[in-house]
Amino acid sequence: MATTKTAAKATGKAASKKEKIEDTEFHEFFVDELKDIYWAEKHLAKALPKLQKASTSPELASAFEKHTAETEQHITTLERVFDMLEEKATAKKCDAMAGLLEEADSIISDTDKGTMIRDAGLILAAQKVEHYEIATYGTLRVFAQNMGRDDIADLLTQTLENEKATDVALTEIAVGAVNAEAVSE
Numbered sequence: 001m002a003t004t005k006t007a008a009k010a011t012g013k014a015a016s017k018k019e020k021i022e023d024t025e026f027h028e029f030f031v032d033e034l035k036d037i038y039w040a041e042k043h044l045a046k047a048l049p050k051l052q053k054a055s056t057s058p059e060l061a062s063a064f065e066k067h068t069a070e071t072e073q074h075i076t077t078l079e080r081v082f083d084m085l086e087e088k089a090t091a092k093k094c095d096a097m098a099g100l101l102e103e104a105d106s107i108i109s110d111t112d113k114g115t116m117i118r119d120a121g122l123i124l125a126a127q128k129v130e131h132y133e134i135a136t137y138g139t140l141r142v143f144a145q146n147m148g149r150d151d152i153a154d155l156l157t158q159t160l161e162n163e164k165a166t167d168v169a170l171t172e173i174a175v176g177a178v179n180a181e182a183v184s185e
Helices: 002-022 025-054 058-084 095-110 116-146 150-184
Strands: none
Touching: 025 058, 025 095, 025 116, 058 116, 058 150, 095 116, 116 150
């Protein structure tokens, strides 16, 4: 019976801590930042096919196609996080991503179709996006850990690792051929 009382007491403490965290300004800030990255991912998912179409290199086009599918998964993961927090999955405009996607559009309009210079620019734009996402997911993961939500931190870590892998893949494409060819055009 003592074990039951101890378990109930522990459960009560956990519930009390959860209630306290959910009622804090920090929790609200965390949710607000999730809404921001949710908007970012949804708009990136719409922009990536445009980057894919603008690519000269089949390898880069394939990387953008793969990243589109991964971004759709990131959206699903964020929706799961919102559900775990018992929050509605809503998007709040992310000015940073809006600016980064606008910059990608400018690269497309400022470079010639069918050139490696355009591909080098697209890689630059995509890596700026990746670095923004890496910073955001890394910070949100730490926030979740500090709120005692290791379940959410684990999901955010998976997305973070995927973003890092995409950044590495883009670097490999750039270093492997695109940059050298762009210089010689």
